[in-house]
Amino acid sequence: MPMRKVKATNQHIRLLAQLMQAEARGEGRRGQELVGSVLINRVVADCKPDFHNIRNIPHAVYGKFGPSRSPFEPVQNGEIYKMRPSSQDIRRARDLANGRVDSMARRSLWFFNPSPGQRYRAPCTPKMPRSPKTQFEYAYKNHCFYTGVPGYCQQFL
Numbered sequence: 001m002p003m004r005k006v007k008a009t010n011q012h013i014r015l016l017a018q019l020m021q022a023e024a025r026g027e028g029r030r031g032q033e034l035v036g037s038v039l040i041n042r043v044v045a046d047c048k049p050d051f052h053n054i055r056n057i058p059h060a061v062y063g064k065f066g067p068s069r070s071p072f073e074p075v076q077n078g079e080i081y082k083m084r085p086s087s088q089d090i091r092r093a094r095d096l097a098n099g100r101v102d103s104m105a106r107r108s109l110w111f112f113n114p115s116p117g118q119r120y121r122a123p124c125t126p127k128m129p130r131s132p133k134t135q136f137e138y139a140y141k142n143h144c145f146y147t148g149v150p151g152y153c154q155q156f157l
Contacts, residue, residue: 005099006043012057017085017093022074027141036096037105047153110134110146
């Protein structure tokens with residue numbers, strides 16, 4: 001498995017912490033770290049075509065086409081910019097960028113919330129909608145997490 005450490009400025013770390021808060025609000029420290037791990041995994045993976053040439057945290061957050069085309073809803077709707085990470089949130093984000101990984105999230109490259117705004121989570125689907133190269137791996141609170149199908153991104157798995 002590739003080294004998970006990614007180069008990151010203080011601004012990159014803050015952006016990661018903001019995304020973790022915005023995406024996993026109400027899911028506690030572990031939920032936020034699982035979301036952050038997926039983002040770091042995308043930087044590390046360099047898989048064609050989905051994550052090829054994603055070289056840093058802003059590339060992973062904003063996608064190839066900028067904020068309006070980001071794969072993350074909190075970026076598209078602006079919620080990420082309302083987040084005010086604490087020093088603990090920043091430290092958790094920095095730890096992820098420096099290579100710490102939750103064993104559950106080691107291979108996760110995608111996540112989604114099938115029931116946004118609800119108090120429950122709808123069942124996770126075997127494949128993530130609109131992402132045929134995925135297979136369900138686990139659920140945590142409101143989110144479903146996915147890995148690549150066998151043969152996808154072998155160098156990462």
